[in-house]
């Protein structure tokens with residue numbers, strides 16, 4: 001069977017509430033979906049998690065579209081539905097950087113390949129669970145009011161989330177954490193700084209040790225592994241890395257140097273689910289817990305993340321929240337929290353499809369591309 005065409009769908013979905021982090025405020029998700037259409041008319045889907053501006057990482061949606069069209073698809077000449085996903089990854093590997101663009105193309109083709117084999121992504125990756133524990137990431141309130149933060153967290157705790165993650169930045173650090181810990185003395189709690197602190201902030205961040213946190217995520221800039229080593233010597237709370245983790249090699253460096261003891265795996269950031277599994281396997285060998293990060297995915301990306309999060313090394317709840325935490329209307333059938341967990345899709349491939357009318361309603365741009373023969 002041939003791969004008939006690749007369709008890029010750019011969509012814009014309003015968020016149910018603004019999401020403020022140390023690098024900016026998102027009010028809507030503007031992203032590109034990759035659809036791989038087989039000659040039998042079936043489709044595989046991949047969500048490109050790049051944001052519309054380079055605030056979290058250097059990638060952004062327009063850039064991802066450009067690199068997919070001009071550099072990634074031309075490398076896939078002659079592939080068909082029998083081409084192993086590992087070969088697809090390896091063919092795109094000479095294009096440096098742009099892991100989110102590569103991951104989206106790889107996932108669409110992997111999804112189609114699995115659908116033709118009637119195998120779920122969870123099964124292919126080696127999942128051992130049929131549901132996964134879910135956490136939720138709580139932004140900095142745009143009001144900067146601790147009362148508003150407590151209200152938002154109260155809703156999530158009542159909804160059953162199994163872990164709360166608070167976004168922090170200089171000036172929004174110990175006080176909000178103290179307030180949440182004071183009100184919920186036993187809820188599993190962690191913080192995420194998205195690179196906002198400096199090496200000299202060790203004593204300040206050591207103040208977080210009083211709040212029994214699971215981890216401090218990415219306190220320092222992504223290229224400062226040594227800074228994280230120094231920080232890990234000053235704080236008792238485990239350091240977890242997100243933005244610094246781009247590959248198996250950077251994971252091994254971080255663990256071996258002592259820059260981190262816990263790893264956030266985001267498939268987009270590392271170039272796809274195959275590499276995510278390899279990072280998971282390395283962390284398991286090293287005894288380092290991992291959890292699945294989130295990029296405000298629609299149901300398409302969420303479905304695939306749930307398959308990954310069902311692997312045995314994912315021992316901490318991830319940022320795999322229910323659809324209604326993000327969107328009034330998700331692109332797929334909504335993911336609904338049940339007792340703080342989401343079910344791992346069991347259908348072939350990622351196990352979900354966009355709802356055609358919903359997709360049509362949020363599509364702002366669409367382009368059909370042929371794969372070179």
Ligand code: NPG
Pocket residue numbers: 021051056136137192194242293294295296297319320321
């Ligand atoms: O639940 O998907 C989610 C959001 C989790 O906090 C979250 N994501 O830094 O990890 C992050 C942050 C993020 C979101 C980063 C969107 C970039 C874009």
